[in-house]
Amino acid sequence: MRNILCNILNPVSADRIEFLPRHVISIEQGIIQSIIPAEAQELTDVEDFSDCLALPGFIDLHVHLSQYRMRGLYEPALLPWLNKYVFPEEARSAETGYATDLAKQFYQALCQAGTTTSIIYTAPSEAACEAAFAVAEEIGIRAMIGMTMMDQNSPAGLVQSTTKSLDTSFALYERWHGKNPLLDYIFTPRFAPTCSMELMKEVSRFAYDHNSWIQTHLSENTDELAWVKDLFGLNSYTEVYEKAGLLTPHSIFGHAIHLTNIELSMLKANEAKLAHCPDSNFYLKSGEYPMQRILEAGIEFGLGSDVGAGTTLNMLHHAKMMNFRQSSLSVMPANALYHITLGSARLLGMESRIGSINAGKDADIVLLKPPVGYPISEQSLSQLVFFGNEFEVKHTMVAGRVVHNQTD
Numbered sequence: 400m401r402n403i404l405c406n407i408l409n410p411v412s413a414d415r416i417e418f419l420p421r422h423v424i425s426i427e428q429g430i431i432q433s434i435i436p437a438e439a440q441e442l443t444d445v446e447d448f449s450d451c452l453a454l455p456g457f458i459d460l461h462v463h464l465s466q467y468r469m470r471g472l473y474e475p476a477l478l479p480w481l482n483k484y485v486f487p488e489e490a491r492s493a494e495t496g497y498a499t500d501l502a503k504q505f506y507q508a509l510c511q512a513g514t515t516t517s518i519i520y521t522a523p524s525e526a527a528c529e530a531a532f533a534v535a536e537e538i539g540i541r542a543m544i545g546m547t548m549m550d551q552n553s554p555a556g557l558v559q560s561t562t563k564s565l566d567t568s569f570a571l572y573e574r575w576h577g578k579n580p581l582l583d584y585i586f587t588p589r590f591a592p593t594c595s596m597e598l599m600k601e602v603s604r605f606a607y608d609h610n611s612w613i614q615t616h617l618s619e620n621t622d623e624l625a626w627v628k629d630l631f632g633l634n635s636y637t638e639v640y641e642k643a644g645l646l647t648p649h650s651i652f653g654h655a656i657h658l659t660n661i662e663l664s665m666l667k668a669n670e671a672k673l674a675h676c677p678d679s680n681f682y683l684k685s686g687e688y689p690m691q692r693i694l695e696a697g698i699e700f701g702l703g704s705d706v707g708a709g710t711t712l713n714m715l716h717h718a719k720m721m722n723f724r725q726s727s728l729s730v731m732p733a734n735a736l737y738h739i740t741l742g743s744a745r746l747l748g749m750e751s752r753i754g755s756i757n758a759g760k761d762a763d764i765v766l767l768k769p770p771v772g773y774p775i776s777e778q779s780l781s782q783l784v785f786f787g788n789e790f791e792v793k794h795t796m797v798a799g800r801v802v803h804n805q806t807d
């Protein structure tokens with residue numbers, strides 16, 4: 400049993416975070432047993448984190464593990480950036496040694512940033528995805544991981560035949576689904592231009608039969624939209640995925656920027672989910688996420704770092720960008736934090752286990768220390784969202800297992 404004295408910021412709803420100063424969180428066998436005011440009990444065997452805020456571990460809904468080392472390499476639009484930097488770097492992960500070292504570095508950075516759950520794309524090779532799973536299991540990360548699928552319009556070294564891409568994905572699913580309670584497979588067609596209709600339909604068929612998750616990119620950049628129109632000739636980008644059968648309640652679409660109201664209705668009707676990646680969208684000058692319209696349409700979304708087009712794994716940075724990348728909509732701190740915690744847990748159907756600090760949930764917890772001169776109070780929430788990078792991540796745990804511990 401661990402007893403941790405700390406100050407809790409706990410998401411309750413999309414616009415409310417509860418502040419619980421000086422409470423003791425008791426954890427046993429990875430599960431939160433109780434949360435009790437410090438004054439209400441005898442303090443024995445208590446670890447003193449009273450100078451820290453405790454939050455549920457952060458959730459990153461969209462991140463490319465195999466792009467971690469090419470962050471910050473700039474090309475001012477999606478398609479040239481992919482060709483110049485992303486594809487050559489992803490090709491390197493076909494080598495198991497490289498992919499394993501990279502996965503270790505990536506997860507260590509995630510844990511240091513307080514992220515405990517990630518929805519991950521790996522490079523399009525079995526070795527890259529297998530290494531990502533193996534290292535995640537060793538460290539104790541919570542994640543859904545998928546091998547990026549590309550069977551057309553892709554460079555040599557990355558492109559796979561339709562059969563090979565499908566068979567490898569199915570084999571990875573069979574190997575990792577249900578093996579470890581923290582890990583699952585997610586089918587990952589990269590985006591419509593590099594995926595044949597046949598491949599997408601087969602993914603849809605398998606995912607439907609197995610009730611499994613799917614992720615891809617949707618409507619990020621206007622040149623990409625024109626390319627999709629040329630390739631598939633349908634009325635809209637979203638219609639391509641609808642025709643392929645990829646619009647499901649277990650599908651997460653990254654970006655979703657240039658969408659018509661008809662497309663929003665299609666996404667809503669199918670209960671599809673979105674990963675909003677504000678840092679990436681302005682790095683590549685893709686455009687502004689139509690948040691007001693998406694809220695009005697009632698489509699669920701959470702935040703993604705989209706590393707490597709996003710520049711950091713720190714989800715507090717992306718919470719700030721959720722506000723900064725809206726030209727007129729003000730996103731309140733509680734709402735931004737919700738989208739990297741409880742909101743994303745709900746979206747993933749994992750609310751009973753993660754997303755907030757409550758008795759009975761898994762102990763996915765991050766402890767953060769404010770900078771000198773900023774005493775802990777109800778105002779810490781707003782400070783955390785707007786200069787979270789200055790808070791020290793002292794301690795991160797996933798299902799009670801310590802995955803990061805900063806010793807001074």
Ligand SMILES: [Zn+2]
Pocket residue numbers: 461463616653705
């Ligand atoms: Zn992405």
